[in-house]
Amino acid sequence: LLKPKQIVNGSLFVVGARPKMGKTTVLTEMAKNVSNQGRTVLLFSMEMTDCQLAERTLSQQSNLNSNRFYEKLEEHEWDGLCNAIGRLKQCPNIWIDDTPAMTLQHIQSESRKIKRKLGDIGFIGVDYLTLMQTEKADRNDLAYGNITKGLKVLAKELNTVVVLLTQ
Structure with missing residues (x-):
């Protein structure tokens, strides 16, 4: 018997x-799918x-x-929008942090706090690497390497999956 x-x-x-x-669309779709399984999702944007x-x-x-949200909608568009809102309301376990110029330490701290509060975390998404505040380093590639290393350690520590977007 093969498992998926x-x-x-x-x-x-x-x-x-x-x-x-x-990239962000892929990340939000992944978050929605994990959330639909009843698991906690953290998105750092x-x-x-x-x-x-x-x-x-x-x-x-x-x-x-989304431009249509600011215009007069047809009845069938309202129906589709209301249905979408209803589906998303069934996913109350997505946490979004949009703190500007986030650091690795902020992501680690907030993730640990949510884990203590709610238990297992199913997925952590970070959008995106080059907008993160970095520590002083001789070169950017070394600073970004430290961030990815820290996120890998966090994934192992919290026994979850971390998806990091970058350009």
């Missing part, structure tokens, strides 16, 4: 692509505010361009 393949806890995955290629992330997620779920 899944991401192993303790793993760090780095997703890199050019701007506007859908330095690129978007919590409201922007919520708007993007609603847009994905309703299949409406």
